[in-house]
Amino acid sequence: MKSRTLLDKEQIKLILDRLCFQIIEEFDSPDELCFLGLQPRGVLLSGRLQERLKALSPEEEYRFGELDITFHRDDFRRREKPLTPQSTRIPFNIENKTVILVDDVLYTGRTIRAGMDALMDFGRPKSVQLLVLVDRRFKRQLPIEANYAGKRIDSIDAEKVRVEWLEQEGEDKVVLYNTEENG
Amino acid sequence: MDSLSVDHLLGIKQLQPEDIDLIFRTADHFKEVINRPIRKVPSLRDITIANLFFENSTRTKLSFELAEKRLSADVLNFSAGQSSLKKGETLIDTVNNILAMKVDMVVMRHPMPGAAMFLSREVNSRIVNAGDGAHEHPTQALLDSYSIREVHGDLAGKKVLIVGDITHSRVALSNIFCLQKMGAEVKVCGPPTLIPKYIESIGVKVEPNLRKALEWCDVANMLRIQLERQRIQYFPSLREYSLQYGLTKQLLDSIDNEFTILHPGPINRGVEITTEVADSERSIILDQVENGVAIRMAVIYLLADKIDKRNSS
CATH class of the missing domain: 3.40.50.1370 (Aspartate/ornithine carbamoyltransferase)
Known part of the structure; x- marks a missing residue:
């Protein structure tokens, strides 16, 4: 399987800092917002955001939670491999807050649709925004766009974008795999 | 998996x-x-x-x-x-x-x-x-074991006692299978007429004395006497049953063993379990539900x- 590194450790660090500054600039107070990492891989990105926000503005307290979307997916019984649920942890009230959904890759938009539905089970947020590290643009199957995107890339369906993290795969990087033979 | x-x-x-x-x-x-x-x-x-x-x-x-x-x-x-x-x-x-x-x-x-x-x-x-x-x-056994797991963690090695009418109880049989598959040890206690003869052949021990059985266990599952399934009289009277096999506050207080109490419902208060015991902190009956x-x-x-x-x- 052919692969190509799209972002390395240093580039990811720069992007994360930029995304954090965008958030800090956008909101007057961290009380207005909360972050929800989408299980499983969005949680890893939201963990990094939390770390960087703490470092960049140590006096502010940002809220972070985890959201599992398994039971809201639209492909239950339609995919070959059964879905395995993960934990949901939202230790705060989302009512009247801006909720920023965090995921590593934005592709068809279906995961985010499920995430928005799952989110509404916890209350009525003031608004919902989306933050992603990689935006595979022109590949949407639903009218969904990211408010904050780390990097926008062009890709074909036979390609797979994988965001790898130090704590999981041993190195921070974004890799583009080509799943087609001779592709 | x-x-x-x-x-x-x-x-x-x-x-x-x-x-x-x-x-x-x-x-x-x-x-x-x-x-x-x-x-x-x-x-x-x-x-x-x-x-x-x-x-x-x-x-x-x-x-x-x-x-x-x-x-x-x-x-x-x-x-x-x-x-x-x-x-x-x-x-x-x-x-x-x-x-x-x-x-x-x-x-x-x-x-x-x-x-x-x-x-x-x-x-x-x-x-x-x-x-x-x-x-x-099966779903009753699963929720019983799940409730035990919530209180005691892993079921492996846990000692679970089932008290009551074992012969006519589907809850008892499913519980025995479930607990054994998860590595727990199971004993039963009840009137000899309501304990199947072959129960020991599936690895379940019988303890006729309720006090001894309760001193042994981590969890006691108190079953209901299923009068509707009994075609003949298996014990002299409900009062007799309750004296021998009922779990009362006095009995609970006299045993130096902090076991958890389960009951699959519906409860016959005053027969297999008294009101005080059913509503005590040791009972997880509503968690089961x-x-x-x-x-x-x-x-x-x-x-x-x-x-x-x-x-x-």
């Missing part, structure tokens, strides 16, 4: 320990779901489930119905009292008529042991056994994933 090894839930006997573990892990997530402000997920929007109760039930039926609704399934209810069975229709005909209305899954309680197994061979649908005579009641919904959601969700995927396209 992320899929069940079985297509129906007929009994605990057919399950692998990995299946039970998967059901527990899935139930953990559903327990979180039913404690959300909106206690409902849309997973089973396109599934229709028929609850066929050929025998009376209150909590099991409500628990299944609630579990199905929390998963957004469409629900059909059927009780024997109102049915055409009285007009001479066979079980297979009744069920096939219901399935002809495009029902995907059947939850059935029936007074005949093996009814669920029989049905699973004769009709094209997922079957969940909600109790078949004195045979099995809450966990029952989560366990049944997990079972239905995992079986629904196995419904012929071609039908849905």
